[in-house]
Amino acid sequence: MSELLPCPFCGGKAEFCKVGVNYPFKAGCANCEAFTKGSAFENNEYNAQCWNRRAAPPTGTRYRDEAGEVAAVVVPAEPTERMVDAGEYAQEHGCYVSGIWADMTAATPEPSNP
Ligand SMILES: [Zn+2]
Numbered sequence: 001m002s003e004l005l006p007c008p009f010c011g012g013k014a015e016f017c018k019v020g021v022n023y024p025f026k027a028g029c030a031n032c033e034a035f036t037k038g039s040a041f042e043n044n045e046y047n048a049q050c051w052n053r054r055a056a057p058p059t060g061t062r063y064r065d066e067a068g069e070v071a072a073v074v075v076p077a078e079p080t081e082r083m084v085d086a087g088e089y090a091q092e093h094g095c096y097v098s099g100i101w102a103d104m105t106a107a108t109p110e111p112s113n114p
Pocket of ligand 1 (some may be wrong): 031
């Protein structure tokens, strides 16, 4: 299946297209100028694989909603000691699972700058 993820830059709808001469077959954004490097062959499977390849966001990345509130946090596969402490503290103070989870994710360390 050659489905394309939305554009990683603007969130626009992606599509297969033909642009240029040497490597004309590409996947790209219908909204902005983002394209894959392309292929000499009309191979949508290959172009979809190129377009859909994304780097994983670093642990601690916060995604915010339109109001600026944290809507999602990239958490580590194993909680840090600080996250466990936050969860235990919430549990000791009568929080249910959602409250414990909220405190643990809030304690996720911010991504470190390389
Ligand atoms: Zn775009």
